[in-house]
Amino acid sequence: MGHFEGFDVAGFWNDSPYALEEYVEQAPPTPESIASLEEELGGYRLPASYVALMTAHNGGTPARTHFPVPEATSWAEDHIEITGLRAIGRTRSQSLGGEFGSRFWIDLWEYPDIGVYFADTPAAGHEMLALDYRACGPHGEPTVVHVDQEGGFAITLIAENFEAFVTGLVEEPDYDLSE
Numbered sequence: 001m002g003h004f005e006g007f008d009v010a011g012f013w014n015d016s017p018y019a020l021e022e023y024v025e026q027a028p029p030t031p032e033s034i035a036s037l038e039e040e041l042g043g044y045r046l047p048a049s050y051v052a053l054m055t056a057h058n059g060g061t062p063a064r065t066h067f068p069v070p071e072a073t074s075w076a077e078d079h080i081e082i083t084g085l086r087a088i089g090r091t092r093s094q095s096l097g098g099e100f101g102s103r104f105w106i107d108l109w110e111y112p113d114i115g116v117y118f119a120d121t122p123a124a125g126h127e128m129l130a131l132d133y134r135a136c137g138p139h140g141e142p143t144v145v146h147v148d149q150e151g152g153f154a155i156t157l158i159a160e161n162f163e164a165f166v167t168g169l170v171e172e173p174d175y176d177l178s179e
Contacts, residue, residue, distance in 0.1 A: 003052040007167055012062055019061035025089035028055045034088055037097050044116050045139045046088065047131065049163035059087025059095060064169040073156055074127060074148045080158065082119045082129060082169075094120070112153055115142050118162075126150050131162060 015024070029037075029051065038045055061084045068079050075081060090097035096116065097103075105111040105128055119129035126149045131142040144159040159165035 003049040003163055004167070009053065009056045012064070012166070013057050014061045014063045016061060019084060021092075023059040023061060023084040023087060023092055023094045025058040025087035025092055025095055027089070028058050029088035037088055037090070040097055041102055041116050042113065043138045044131070044133055044142075046116065047141060047162045049161065049166070050118070050131070051088070053085075053162075053166060054088045058089060059085055059092065061085075062166075062169055064171050066170050066172055067158060067165065067168055068170065069146070069156065069158060071156065073146050074151050074154075075121065075123070075146075079170075080127075080129075080146055081121055081172075083122055084120060086118050109149065110153075111147055111149065112155070114145070114147075114155070117147075123150075129158065129165075 065082050066079045087095040089095040093099040102117040105117045106113050115133040116131040117128045121127050128147050130145050132145040133142045141161055144165040146156045146158050148154045
């Protein structure tokens with residue numbers, strides 16, 4: 001069974017100069033690089049849908065950066081916004097294994113060690129999105145959660161899995177951002 005069937009993966013990305021410099025790894029991940037990074041990330045197996053998306057385009061900034069949420073977060077009453085998705089690699093600062101990768105947020109910012117921090121927000125580190133493995137174990141299918149550092153590391157469920165998160169992203173004009 002394939003991932004992202006009927007989804008425009010090529011049209012999903014916004015390859016701005018910033019995204020290309022900070023997020024996008026030039027080479028697609030290999031089975032060896034994935035296994036090595038998973039070990040570095042604490043033994044968490046990356047979801048097959050994450051690997052599939054990163055194999056097509058390894059990290060970057062999506063064209064659609066907002067996700068509707070059923071309950072308010074520190075960001076807004078009805079949605080969250082992301083800045084980028086971390087690549088499977090180590091050469092870009094925002095890659096999963098890069099300078100500001102997943103372990104950076106756990107080790108230096110003391111985010112809870114619940115899985116893999118794969119996306120950031122415009123809040124510059126004060127809130128992150130994570131693949132949450134608490135219910136499924138390190139080899140299961142994680143949920144996607146919003147973690148709010150300013151709110152005592154409050155964790156809010158965002159999506160049942162990574163693919164649902166990606167396909168649920170919408171454009172900014174869908175929200176009233178005037179406040």
